[in-house]
Amino acid sequence: xxxxxxxxxxxxxxxxxxxxxxxxxxxxxxxxxxxxxxxxxxxxxxxxxxxxxxxxxxxxxxxxxxxxxxxxxxxxxxxxxxxxxxxxxxxxxxxxxxxxxxxxxxxxxxxxxxxxxxxxxxxxxxxxxxxxxxxxxxxxxxxxxxxxxxxxxxxxxxxxxxxxxxxxxxxxxxxxxxxxxxxxxxxxxxxxxxxxxxxxxxxxxxxxxxxxxxxxxxxxxxxxxxxxx
Numbered sequence: 001x002x003x004x005x006x007x008x009x010x011x012x013x014x015x016x017x018x019x020x021x022x023x024x025x026x027x028x029x030x031x032x033x034x035x036x037x038x039x040x041x042x043x044x045x046x047x048x049x050x051x052x053x054x055x056x057x058x059x060x061x062x063x064x065x066x067x068x069x070x071x072x073x074x075x076x077x078x079x080x081x082x083x084x085x086x087x088x089x090x091x092x093x094x095x096x097x098x099x100x101x102x103x104x105x106x107x108x109x110x111x112x113x114x115x116x117x118x119x120x121x122x123x124x125x126x127x128x129x130x131x132x133x134x135x136x137x138x139x140x141x142x143x144x145x146x147x148x149x150x151x152x153x154x155x156x157x158x159x160x161x162x163x164x165x166x167x168x169x170x171x172x173x174x175x176x177x178x179x180x181x182x183x184x185x186x187x188x189x190x191x192x193x194x195x196x197x198x199x200x201x202x203x204x205x206x207x208x209x210x211x212x213x214x215x216x217x218x219x220x221x222x223x224x225x226x227x228x229x
Contacts, residue, residue: 028060
């Protein structure tokens, strides 16, 4: 009976890791697509490495590698791979919890950093047409229905067409009222609960993965099966 339960656990772990691997590949493809299609690094020059596309690329690579280790370790009943899988999941969970705590503790400092970086990116785009920075600002302003960092006055005398709600050729064109910083902050706050639930669900999945991996590891060690360390 116990042997059948452990065999069932082995195949459940294989199936779960296979699904995670496919999800990781999908995230990786999405990251590559966003990197190629939506170049938004020039908006925040200092924080260019922390764009959504880059984070998706890193997440996709990590998910595929870890899930592949778990799948192979369970399928081959390899103690070394199972232990590595367990340690990687434990490390990832610590990183996620640390990142969540830092975001909560230093929310004000992070907001100020983003504000300063957006202002720097806007200053680089001022008075220039056709450059990468300007095209990225145009894309964001139209997509998020915002203008400038705080409002349209941030652009000074050279307000781009992407800020206009109607034709910019009129004597007194109507500009988008909200700044992009406020819009981004509202977007983050609206999705805060979803993000929090996602992090909690990820941690639960990781804990379950660690429990399954350690149970299988202990069974293989007791029975003398699988590859030795």
